[in-house]
Amino acid sequence: MRRITEHPILTFKQGKGIKFTFDGKPIEGQEGDTIASALQAAGVRVFRESINLHRPRGFFCAIGRCANCSMVVDGVPNTKVCVTRLREGMTVETQHGRGRLDNRL
């Protein structure tokens, strides 16, 4: 996918780059991104695998209502990435199933 650079009504400022990893791969997002928008801009659409049928899932509502975008972020499963701001150095992973509780919690 791509970032929208030109728009007749809106102005999108080129934000500061924010580095993070997705399943171990380094990706760069931008200031102002949610994790979901940074992934989408990088062409990643599959965020998790569904719990029983193991089907690919991505975001649906993008406003934190549907939880379809739950991922493991810095070890915390079930993080709704559509409403989580991207921060430098985040570890973002595909969530398989319901997710496991991390010892740190």
Next chain:
Amino acid sequence: MINTEILVIGGGPAGLCAAAEAAEHGAKVLLLDDKDVLGGQLVKQTHMFFGSHLQYAGTRGIDIATLLIENAKKTGVELMPGHTVTGIYEDGVVTALNGGKFIKIKPEKIIVATGAYENMLAFPNSDLPGVYGAGAVQTLMNVNGVAPGNRVLMVGAGNIGLIVAYQLLQAGIDVAAVIEVTDKIGGYYVHANKIRRMGVPILTRHTVKQVWGKKSVEGATVVQVDDKFRPIAGSERNYAVDTVCLAVGLTPLTELLWNAGCEMKYIPALGGHVAWHDENLRTSRENIYVCGDASGIEEASSAMIEGKVAGLNAARTLTRKTNLTQKAYDERLKDLRAQLGQLRRGPFGEKARMGNSVLAGLPPAIDEPIESLPKDYRTFPKGARVVIECEQNIPCNPCEAICPHNAIKVGKDIVNYPQLDPEKCTACALCLTRCPGLSLFVVNKDYSPTETEISLPFEMIPLPRKGDAVDALDRQGNFVCKARVTRVLTGKKFDRTSIVSIAVEHKYADTARHFRVNGTPRLEQKIVAPANIPEDMDAIICVCEDVTRREIEKVIARDRAQSVDEIKRLLRCGMGPCQGKTCQRLIMQILAGKLGRNIAEFLPQTYRGPMKPAPMGILAKAYDEEKN
């Protein structure tokens, strides 16, 4: 425990207006919103709003959000974004989560302005990434500046579907088609016209049969339906799209109202279950008010006024006497009710009029006949004049308000069709840039002996340049003739809408209403759906717990499940992190269909706090802190 006089839940148009209104009358107001940016859905709207200047008509949604936030701040509202309310309890305590913090609030009055959530549509592979809600598409492209895809199929021709299709085109993303299952376009025709003249087909009586793709959407099959909404075999049509955008209606977000024990009623015209409320927007719990989409789906302009009504009444009923006098209250309420009445005039106000009458247990509200002259698209025989192609009786009057020559008259009843006085019109074209429907044009028949010049509002990129050769298009986006760009006007006064003028032969004066820069018409490439999709493929209804339509149908037939709660206990659908927001409406539809009953007879699942998934550790920590 935070104490406040009035707590507003939700910082969209209704909540911001409710908070500001109450604060203006002297109340101490706190506003919570679960997002870190206030403004609700307004922050995604690039188009100008309908209505009158009292509801910021002629201003773009994004700019209205800024105005409302500023106003709330000015009136002294304490704004707390990033706080998700998780429950309203019997003792009147409201709980909220802010990251890892759990807080409690004890307000005297609560105004619920939580808005709505999008309806889901289930079809084979509807859970594939690339099937997005219209709100998600808007957030991604208009807030984050990321394209949701390269080519989109839009499902639903209500205002949201039409507006988002237009916004996709503005962002340079192709829209293959807009499909609509009913036999008519439900949104404003002027919104439909904007995309039709750009060549996007709108297919009524069509629905999605299936989508396909390995890991995400690669294509979609649409199918025509008969008058009972059954698919017509052989009418399938495939589209090569990577995104399917669902704009199939909204449901009021009422979980907190259920949780608070408000009396709820199922009113289809208002979008589903809503809290019973009186004319002052007070619910059956006397300290709880409701406004905006949470009280029934309507336009943002009505949401703002409803917010003000709720804010005014909440301030009025506080135990502490504020600076609001009886006289000021009476006058303000009368004015707000008149505004709301005005916005609910005409064909588009019918649902709100009907829904609110049913809710109040009254006979249907009578809409006084609209007394405007009929619409008139005829162009003036000579010289340059505006032609108004306003299609429907929408409450809207920015064209009248902006005209410096008083050449356009809508009148006090703003659902009237605007009328042009050709004697006064100077063809200054200012009105072209202020019509939210982009339905005004200037036609100059004296441009040259052989040519008519047509000036039209233009909100796309790239902007053509004077002298460019273009193809003139008609109102359906069909090629009319070759044309030449004669003028391109932009300016601060125009607020990001440009005016592009093209010259065409006189005989096309009434048909040419748009243009395309590069001469290639849109061609739908013929593709075939992969053969491995079984004809009777199941669809996933509950995406959290992976429950399919057939599984639900089975427990209805085999286990005699008769309610949403029973199906939930048997299959876990609705128990996942979305708490039934995706599947509940679909389950109610399946139940109604299978049992041959009316959907109004089914209750949603029982709501219990916390409304949003909350880590136990946070709740335990808050409990410990309170004890010490």
